[in-house]
Amino acid sequence: MSIFLNGVSKTYGGEVVAVRELDLKCPTGQMLALLGPSGCGKSTTLKMIAGIEEVTTGEIWFGDRPVSALPPGARNIAMVFEDYALYAHLSVFENIAFPLRLRHLPKRVIEERVEGMLDLLRLGDIRDEKVRKLSGGAQQRVAIGRALVRDPDVILFDEPLSHLDADQKVQLRTEIKRLQQTQGLTSILVTHDQTEAIAMSDAIAVMDHGVLQQVGSPQELYETPANTFVATFIGEPPMNLLPARLARKSDVLFLEGTGFTLPLSAQKGAALTATNTTDVIMGLRPEHIALAPETPLEHQAVMRGEVFFREHRGDTDVLLVDIAADGTTARVSADIAGPTALREGASVALAFDDRRLSLFDAETGTNLLTARAA
Amino acid sequence: MTSGLHLQSIAKDFLGTRVLHDISLAVTPGEILAITGPSGAGKTTTCRLVSGLEMPDEGEIFLGDTQLTALPASKRHVAHMFESYALYPHLNVAQNIAFPLTSPARNRRYKRADVEAKVVELTRLTQIEHLRHRLPGALSGGQKQRVALCRALAQDAACYLLDEPISHLDAKLRNELRGHIRRRQTKVDAPTLWSTPDAMEALSIGDRVAVLIDGRIEQLGTPEEIYFSPATTSVARLVGDPAMNLLPGAVAAREGALFFEREGVSLALPQPIAKRIEPVMGHGLYLGVRPNAMDIRDGGGPGTLQMSVYAWEPFGKYAIVTAKLGEDLVRIKTHRTERFAANQPIAVTLDPTSLVVFDGTTRRSL
Numbered sequence: 020m021s022i023f024l025n026g027v028s029k030t031y032g033g034e035v036v037a038v039r040e041l042d043l044k045c046p047t048g049q050m051l052a053l054l055g056p057s058g059c060g061k062s063t064t065l066k067m068i069a070g071i072e073e074v075t076t077g078e079i080w081f082g083d084r085p086v087s088a089l090p091p092g093a094r095n096i097a098m099v100f101e102d103y104a105l106y107a108h109l110s111v112f113e114n115i116a117f118p119l120r121l122r123h124l125p126k127r128v129i130e131e132r133v134e135g136m137l138d139l140l141r142l143g144d145i146r147d148e149k150v151r152k153l154s155g156g157a158q159q160r161v162a163i164g165r166a167l168v169r170d171p172d173v174i175l176f177d178e179p180l181s182h183l184d185a186d187q188k189v190q191l192r193t194e195i196k197r198l199q200q201t202q203g204l205t206s207i208l209v210t211h212d213q214t215e216a217i218a219m220s221d222a223i224a225v226m227d228h229g230v231l232q233q234v235g236s237p238q239e240l241y242e243t244p245a246n247t248f249v250a251t252f253i254g255e256p257p258m259n260l261l262p263a264r265l266a267r268k269s270d271v272l273f274l275e276g277t278g279f280t281l282p283l284s285a286q287k288g289a290a291l292t293a294t295n296t297t298d299v300i301m302g303l304r305p306e307h308i309a310l311a312p313e314t315p316l317e318h319q320a321v322m323r324g325e326v327f328f329r330e331h332r333g334d335t336d337v338l339l340v341d342i343a344a345d346g347t348t349a350r351v352s353a354d355i356a357g358p359t360a361l362r363e364g365a366s367v368a369l370a371f372d373d374r375r376l377s378l379f380d381a382e383t384g385t386n387l388l389t390a391r392a393a
Numbered sequence: 394m395t396s397g398l399h400l401q402s403i404a405k406d407f408l409g410t411r412v413l414h415d416i417s418l419a420v421t422p423g424e425i426l427a428i429t430g431p432s433g434a435g436k437t438t439t440c441r442l443v444s445g446l447e448m449p450d451e452g453e454i455f456l457g458d459t460q461l462t463a464l465p466a467s468k469r470h471v472a473h474m475f476e477s478y479a480l481y482p483h484l485n486v487a488q489n490i491a492f493p494l495t496s497p498a499r500n501r502r503y504k505r506a507d508v509e510a511k512v513v514e515l516t517r518l519t520q521i522e523h524l525r526h527r528l529p530g531a532l533s534g535g536q537k538q539r540v541a542l543c544r545a546l547a548q549d550a551a552c553y554l555l556d557e558p559i560s561h562l563d564a565k566l567r568n569e570l571r572g573h574i575r576r577r578q579t580k581v582d583a584p585t586l587w588s589t590p591d592a593m594e595a596l597s598i599g600d601r602v603a604v605l606i607d608g609r610i611e612q613l614g615t616p617e618e619i620y621f622s623p624a625t626t627s628v629a630r631l632v633g634d635p636a637m638n639l640l641p642g643a644v645a646a647r648e649g650a651l652f653f654e655r656e657g658v659s660l661a662l663p664q665p666i667a668k669r670i671e672p673v674m675g676h677g678l679y680l681g682v683r684p685n686a687m688d689i690r691d692g693g694g695p696g697t698l699q700m701s702v703y704a705w706e707p708f709g710k711y712a713i714v715t716a717k718l719g720e721d722l723v724r725i726k727t728h729r730t731e732r733f734a735a736n737q738p739i740a741v742t743l744d745p746t747s748l749v750v751f752d753g754t755t756r757r758s759l
Contacts (some may be wrong), residue, residue, distance in 0.1 A: 218706035241709030328572030330597040
């Protein structure tokens with residue numbers, strides 16, 4: 020069952036706009052994540068899809084059925100909450116069976132369907148345990164089983180991993196992704212954690228202040244963020260945003276920033292012909308920076324600086340490097356294969372090229388390489 | 394004359410249940426010791442014992458030559474940042490930060506200008522300068538956490554205890570603050586304890602790391618030791634992004650070589666590992682393989698493991714493929730960018746030089 024949001028807005032008291040003219044689509048069998056910081060409107064959007072909040076203007080459709088005017092109970096949705104919301108005194112089996120018992124289904128049907136869920140979620144071994152004795156991760160799997168057992172058209176996940184320890188987060192994230200891929204669930208995920216959104220969903224809608232910033236596959240958001248907000252929200256450690264200038268010398272377009280000058284390839288240059296902006300923000304992902312080879316390659320720029328902090332991340336080192344040149348300074352984070360022998364205070368030369376960098380308008384923050392010419 | 398913080402064979406009971414067992418730690422001035430472990434492991438209790446909010450049932454705590462356990466909390470000169478922040482609700486941000494410096498209980502009094510300079514420096518560092526006149530009630534969780542952090546760092550203490558100091562901040566600010574705090578604390582003439590449930594944070598901030606599990610120190614070592622040579626399977630399960638894979642199996646000797654064997658798998662072990670395994674021949678064991686020590690290869694071939702894809706998580710710079718090997722789930726961190734569909738068969742290679750072997754019974758590294 021696909022989900023469509025058509026110009027959906029939510030206004031409180033006639034003036035506070037929580038969500039502004041949101042257009043979104045989640046195709047059947049896919050998961051769409053609503054991602055953003057607290058207060059961005061993602062939870063309000065979820066509540067409108069669930070029917071807990073009314074839309075102020077706009078329409079929500081499930082397939083060819085308009086649902087905006089329907090009460091939650093008539094929408095055939097299921098929700099998974101961050102705090103599980105289970106019946107602590109009941110067993111795993113009884114928690115999952117609960118929605119079916121409410122519908123007075125025959126005993127045999129209930130057993131069959133609950134057994135199916137126990138298998139699917141690998142809860143068979145603990146079927147008779149009281150849920151209050153289970154780990155958070157197991158409790159959340161029970162909650163997912165309870166949601167799925169009634170065969171809803173749409174599943175809504177509201178920060179489902181927030182309360183879990185790191186290892187359980189990683190495990191449950193994988194389980195949800197697996198269910199998503201094998202069971203063809205249509206679902207919406209609300210999260211403030213970009214890692215969770217990337218790991219689990221087919222598409223991500225990034226929101227800020229009630230406004231949709233970009234919607235696309237995790238890969239699109241990672242490779243071509245629409246603006247500086249999305250750029251720093253997706254990716255860990257976050258993308259470097261460094262002020263720079265575009266300068267044309269003879270036929271070549273150069274990018275000049277603190278401590279570096281980079282000739283841009285003809286391809287990048289062509290993508291920028293429509294812009295007359297000179298002040299830009301260069302977006303450079305830490306993992307696209309390397310230690311400079313002795314002879315830099317063509318289309319490679321080198322920045323020299325001093326290590327402010329070296330963060331040991333196991334297979335890589337994240338270096339925060341202070342670059343100072345021409346009276347300006349910049350702090351750049353570089354994610355380098357490691358562990359390296361570099362420590363605080365060490366001199367270091369960092370290299371990057373123009374293949375994977377983004378350029379944003381310094382004033383509007385819009386991606387200059389992907390924005391359509393007006 | 395000794396210097397630094399010494400915990401000597403500390404034990405602590407709550408309602409008859411032992412929550413800390415035989416904790417011995419030494420932290421030198423200018424050193425950051427990170428304590429990590431799952432929730433409930435005893436990290437916060439350890440901090441509270443040092444600051445005097447709890448008394449140990451066994452053992453002693455020394456700071457230099459001073460026996461801390463003989464002093465009340467107010468006389469210990471320990472700056473303790475609480476996980477719960479514990480801000481004064483009636484004081485604004487600047488007043489909260491300045492409070493320990495202006496409190497009459499302190500024997501050293503600061504000049505007003507010095508206090509102000511500290512408040513300005515620390516609020517700037519933590520990016521809450523613009524909030525200095527706000528009351529705690531008007532702050533978000535992340536902002537309160539930064540106020541509590543400033544209040545701890547503002548003090549000229551003999552020892553600093555930072556209990557989950559940056560857990561509620563966004564990734565970018567966390568990364569910056571780790572750098573700033575590390576630089577600051579390695580210059581002061583006092584030891585710092587930094588507690589965090591995030592093992593990777595512990596590895597990035599600590600000169601050394603203590604892994605605390607169920608009230609016991611499971612491993613104490615440098616970040617590199619913890620990451621590359623986890624002492625037990627419990628440590629291995631905590632460390633890494635994602636954590637190390639642990640595959641149960643057994644060792645068999647054939648044709649003069651040792652093999653790791655389990656259903657459908659027979660893997661020749663490299664010499665250095667084989668040597669260490671010999672004493673436990675016949676026992677079960679766990680083979681520890683880090684996710685980044687494996688990759689997916691087109692086609693099969695000798696030395697590859699046949700698995701089927703369980704789930705695929707594309708992170709951009711790498712993807713995590715979770716695959717089924719028999720009944721076990723294995724996580725592989727790959728730089729391959731193509732989509733892997735659920736149930737797709739894959740051949741997996743692993744880097745034999747980075748394997749860690751654990752005794753199946755004691756679960757200790759061999």
